[in-house]
Amino acid sequence: MKYKVTQETELLNFLLEATSKKRNDLKKALKFNQVLVNGKSESYHAFLLHAGDEVELGKKSRQDLPFPILYEDKEIIVINKPSGLVSEQTMHNKSETAFMIVNGYLKKKKEKAYLVHRLDQDTSGVMMFVKNKKLYEELTHNWNDYVLERSYQAIVEGTIKKDGRIENYLSENKMQKVYVSNKKGKKAITNYHVLKNVKGYTLLDVFIETGRKNQIRVHMSSLGHPIAGDRKYGAQTNPIRRLALHANIFAFEHPFTHKTMTFKTEMPETFYKVTGKIKK
Template sequence: MIKTNRPPKKHQPKGLPILHEDKDIIVVVKPAGLLTVGTDREKSRTAHYLLNDYVRKGNPKSHKRVYVVHRLDKDTSGILVFAKSEQTKKLLQENWANTEKHYLAIVHGQLMEKEGTISSYLVENKAQKVYSTRDPTQGKLSHTAYKVSKESKNFSLVDIHLLTGRKHQIRVHFAEKGHPVAGDKKYETKNVGSKRLALHARSISFPHPSTHKLMTFDTGMPDDLIRLFRQL
């Protein structure tokens, strides 16, 4: 059994629900609109900052900290895993290619193929926008498996198995297929269809870095995405 040692409730991060915590890892659910890590403009309103404050139990002199294992875009909600040591971070990242990651997305239109895999070489330009290229020497080969679970007249709810984890991968692949994610202001300019990006990191599965036991976390479909799909 994995022991947990949580600081008092008053120090738990507001708006950042903890799914699991032990001596090695913390698994949380990041809301849409919250950065994973700081930027030049925003340093404190991030999941990383909030969890550092949490493990320090409100003591700014504490040397305890959390380490970023992976990231989610600011406007993407869902599961994030943080490590409590550099060694644990390294172990998780070394095995990250074998970590199973599933997302939910509401995309524009009805897909002709209800199930499949989108593959392309992705590259980022100087404006920090990602796009597909035919040149394998410039881009990184990326695979996004998907299956349509529900459809309305103008939108589709899609279950996504992220086979590789490139920046903006899901958003770019569906936008280039003609079915951008609802609410994506970066890759869909005509009609975003939603105030929030309709993309959620639903589940993750990986072996625990210490016990090697398979750890699986699944949030299901968030209430706000259920309401959004009904509205759309």
């Protein structure tokens, strides 16, 4: 269904007035990229609309999924997970998950999904599933041998002038909060490259050598530069109403074909509201 904007207003407010849908339903549609503004997906609830803009609601991807499929073949499927969607169910979170949605999609084709890695609930970006148990077991048992690159883009609070590397140990307390610990914890290595400083924030390219829970979030917080929107680890601001962390590159060597496979996504549009244009 398409709607024409007649005056300046915010996206969610416009949808509440133009449709008969409930606020929670509209928020879910925004989260799962089912709202288009002038033909382009928009997930930010406060996105500013102008007279003449066209808003389309209920637009799903061609695969009839609430998020884009970046790649699919007979053995793997790669998605662009939206922020706010849990990777898999846990004891503390029983909501709908990326795994449930992908597995449901594959079941229609008499296929099955296996989860080989995770993204934090509020992190968006590249996430891969495999379709057979043999590949799943090989990847999960020898993950570090096959993964070539896991890169992220992050907006952190404060100004970081130089590139850096963080290498320490992480542990988790009973409240599920991860913290820097002694050598009894798990070793974690994060490298970061400064892309841009702007108005009290820094845009970073982040490259991880280990994949610990909340690793980037804890490491940046330990520097005194928490990721914007990350109240759990000390952020004071939330400029885009979500965690400003996006998994933009995932590359691995296929265990059986030995082919290098690389998957990339663009930085979310909402990030540009803070960073402005980025020079290539």
